[in-house]
Amino acid sequence: xxxxxxxxxxxxxxxxxxxxxxxxxxxxxxxxxxxxxxxxxxxxxxxxxxxxxxxxxxxxxxxxxxxxxxxxxxxxxxxxxxxxxxxxxxxxxxxxxxxxxxxxxxxxxxxxxxxxxxxxxxxxxxxxxxxxxxxxxxxxxxxxxxxxxxxxxxxxxxxxxxxxxxxxxxxxxxxxxxxxxxxxxxxxxxxxxxxxxxxxxxxxxxxxxxxxxxxxxxxxxxxxxxxxxxxxxxxxxxxxxxxxxxxxxxxxxxxxxxxxxxxxxxxxxxxxxxxxxxxxxxxxxxxxxxxxxxxxxxxxxxxxxxxxxxxxxxxxxxxxxxxxxxxxxxxxxxxxxxxxxxxxxxxxxxxxxxxxxxxxxxxxxxxxxxxxxxxxxxxxxxxxxxxxxxxxxxxxxxxxxxxxxxxxxxxxxxxxxxxxxxxxxxxxxxxxxxxxxxxxxxxxxxxxxxxxxxxxxxxxxxxxxxxxxxxxxxxxxxxxxxxxxxxxxxxxxxxxxxxxxxxxxxxxxxx
Amino acid sequence: xxxxxxxxxxxxxxxxxxxxxxxxxxxxxxxxxxxxxxxxxxxxxxxxxxxxxxxxxxxxxxxxxxxxxxxxxxxxxxxxxxxxxxxxxxxxxxxxxxxxxxxxxxxxxxxxxxxxxxxxxxxxxxxxx
Ligand code: SF4
Ligand code: SF4
Numbered sequence: 001x002x003x004x005x006x007x008x009x010x011x012x013x014x015x016x017x018x019x020x021x022x023x024x025x026x027x028x029x030x031x032x033x034x035x036x037x038x039x040x041x042x043x044x045x046x047x048x049x050x051x052x053x054x055x056x057x058x059x060x061x062x063x064x065x066x067x068x069x070x071x072x073x074x075x076x077x078x079x080x081x082x083x084x085x086x087x088x089x090x091x092x093x094x095x096x097x098x099x100x101x102x103x104x105x106x107x108x109x110x111x112x113x114x115x116x117x118x119x120x121x122x123x124x125x126x127x128x129x130x131x132x133x134x135x136x137x138x139x140x141x142x143x144x145x146x147x148x149x150x151x152x153x154x155x156x157x158x159x160x161x162x163x164x165x166x167x168x169x170x171x172x173x174x175x176x177x178x179x180x181x182x183x184x185x186x187x188x189x190x191x192x193x194x195x196x197x198x199x200x201x202x203x204x205x206x207x208x209x210x211x212x213x214x215x216x217x218x219x220x221x222x223x224x225x226x227x228x229x230x231x232x233x234x235x236x237x238x239x240x241x242x243x244x245x246x247x248x249x250x251x252x253x254x255x256x257x258x259x260x261x262x263x264x265x266x267x268x269x270x271x272x273x274x275x276x277x278x279x280x281x282x283x284x285x286x287x288x289x290x291x292x293x294x295x296x297x298x299x300x301x302x303x304x305x306x307x308x309x310x311x312x313x314x315x316x317x318x319x320x321x322x323x324x325x326x327x328x329x330x331x332x333x334x335x336x337x338x339x340x341x342x343x344x345x346x347x348x349x350x351x352x353x354x355x356x357x358x359x360x361x362x363x364x365x366x367x368x369x370x371x372x373x374x375x376x377x378x379x380x381x382x383x384x385x386x387x388x389x390x391x392x393x394x395x396x397x398x399x400x401x402x403x404x405x406x407x408x409x410x411x412x413x414x415x416x417x418x419x420x421x422x423x424x425x426x427x428x429x430x431x432x433x434x435x436x437x438x439x440x441x442x443x444x445x446x447x448x449x450x451x452x453x454x455x456x457x458x459x460x461x462x463x464x465x466x467x468x469x470x471x472x473x474x475x476x477x478x479x480x481x482x483x484x485x486x487x488x489x490x491x492x493x494x495x496x497x498x499x500x501x502x503x504x505x506x507x508x509x510x511x
Numbered sequence: 512x513x514x515x516x517x518x519x520x521x522x523x524x525x526x527x528x529x530x531x532x533x534x535x536x537x538x539x540x541x542x543x544x545x546x547x548x549x550x551x552x553x554x555x556x557x558x559x560x561x562x563x564x565x566x567x568x569x570x571x572x573x574x575x576x577x578x579x580x581x582x583x584x585x586x587x588x589x590x591x592x593x594x595x596x597x598x599x600x601x602x603x604x605x606x607x608x609x610x611x612x613x614x615x616x617x618x619x620x621x622x623x624x625x626x627x628x629x630x631x632x633x634x635x636x637x638x639x640x
Contacts, residue, residue, distance in 0.1 A: 192600035261633035338599035344613040
């Protein structure tokens with residue numbers, strides 16, 4: 001975005017570091033820079049300011065820590081390992097492991113996981129270590145159980161494959177039930193909107209052309225010092241969704257900026273605080289560091305549609321200013337919006353980093369290699385097609401009418417050996433459903449006609465829905481069969497849990 | 512304001528609540544009810560302030576119903592809270608909001624004790640005592 005004349009170098013990183021050493025560097029937080037550019041213009045701001053500090057504090061699932069436990073005597077080649085019952089990845093050397101933020105505890109489930117262990121380690125708490133092995137000539141030990149603290153570890157390196165999303169689409173929910181997602185609690189019928197990201201304080205939004213960011217950039221990470229070690233996974237700069245891979249020494253970090261978290265009925269994660277200094281090398285960079293919430297746009301996505309994130313319908317384009325205002329209009333209704341990431345903590349991080357630089361404790365580095373500006377994100381290629389309802393449903397559906405006699409229908413069910421009977425009107429539109437159990441009960445209490453006993457609020461599915469999604473729906477409603485209908489509610493098939501398991505045996509055993 | 516009403520055996524069958532709603536025009540909302548022939552206990556939310564609220568509480572007293580204010584419906588541990596905001600938009604009554612400096616703020620008067628926020632908080636900073 002550097003316009004003509006704005007790319008001319010004003011100062012180098014070496015010159016900035018010289019000033020930092022002398023205690024002369026002019027450092028502003030991103031919020032302060034926005035105000036300065038507003039009041040005095042970008043030219044003045046670019047001349048006066050050496051560094052702008054950014055910050056973000058949000059749940060960053062792609063985080064984790066490399067640990068080295070040290071050798072016991074006799075030694076063990078750990079093949080499986082747990083910290084506080086949370087499994088640690090052991091596919092590397094004997095006493096090295098990687099603990100991911102999203103692993104669930106084997107005993108506490110959603111309540112506790114990798115993110116919490118990381119927080120406990122950083123806080124200096126004792127953590128239970130358990131490990132198993134098959135035993136070898138050189139590593140005879142097969143079992144170990146002990147408690148450790150972070151001080152007992154040789155290394156604890158936070159290494160996060162994807163942090164610091166430049167921006168992130170907001171979430172809402174069109175369905176008629178509450179959804180519990182990684183975007184938090186989403187109320188039915190567009191009941192609320194949640195969003196993530198620091199917007200005008202976000203590091204990548206402050207240098208969207210990645211002029212100063214790349215491998216080797218020194219940053220604030222979790223309250224300690226860290227480094228950008230490359231672009232993050234799913235880095236998508238062409239769409240404005242850049243990400244970072246970062247690392248830092250966990251032993252220097254603080255639990256104020258690394259917080260284990262649980263998203264209700266979704267899973268666990270780690271809130272990570274990241275702050276990045278942006279050197280004002282030219283006017284173009286001064287301008288981008290002054291970008292405001294109003295200038296940063298995302299879509300509001302409907303999480304009611306269980307598709308790939310990029311295929312979820314976009315309801316509306318909004319700016320971070322809209323989202324932060326607390327309400328966004330959807331379908332003529334004011335929908336409350338709130339963030340999942342803490343703006344307050346993001347401000348704090350940008351202020352702490354500013355202080356470090358002003359006190360001469362933190363020098364800037366030039367990247368050895370800049371972040372890619374081209375890469376794109378591909379979806380997972382699935383060779384084996386996801387089965388759809390249409391491939392498994394039965395189309396020779398036996399149906400009944402509301403005024404059919406219970407007795408006759410019961411006979412029909414027994415003869416055909418089926419359990420679910422959709423009830424339709426003359427136009428074959430679905431009006432109800434009865435199961436063999438309903439019929440048995442109806443006979444016992446002497447009801448005559450189907451309409452007296454049928455369930456009128458029927459759970460239905462469409463033929464192009466994925467079997468996994470439908471299976472979840474059936475489990476949720478605790479039902480074993482659903483009519484398949486078209487857009488006009490005509491019955492075109494029926495699908496039972498039996499059909500699903502029979503058809504999928506051999507291919508996949510679990511659904 | 513959330514209030515716990517305890518009905519003594521003498522008044523448990525009288526429509527005290529309905530009468531007070533009619534008299535004051537305040538739509539008192541029942542959140543929880545435990546009533547049997549001997550004793551009744553209701554937890555209600557009274558959407559009123561100051562004078563009207565005092566008046567309603569007086570009416571209950573006169574009718575022989577003990578009204579006890581819930582002084583603490585939710586406990587928010589501000590040492591844990593990061594002011595992320597994840598609890599704000601799921602709250603049906605707007606009882607949770609940000610101060611101008613983006614700190615979480617809780618308006619107890621508006622809270623109806625639905626507990627949606629308890630589950631929505633990623634760091635378990637909100638509990639029901
Ligand atoms: S309990 Fe319900 S009403 Fe009270 S603050 Fe929490 S979400 Fe809002
Ligand atoms: S969700 Fe929890 S941490 Fe976030 S603002 Fe609410 S109480 Fe605080």
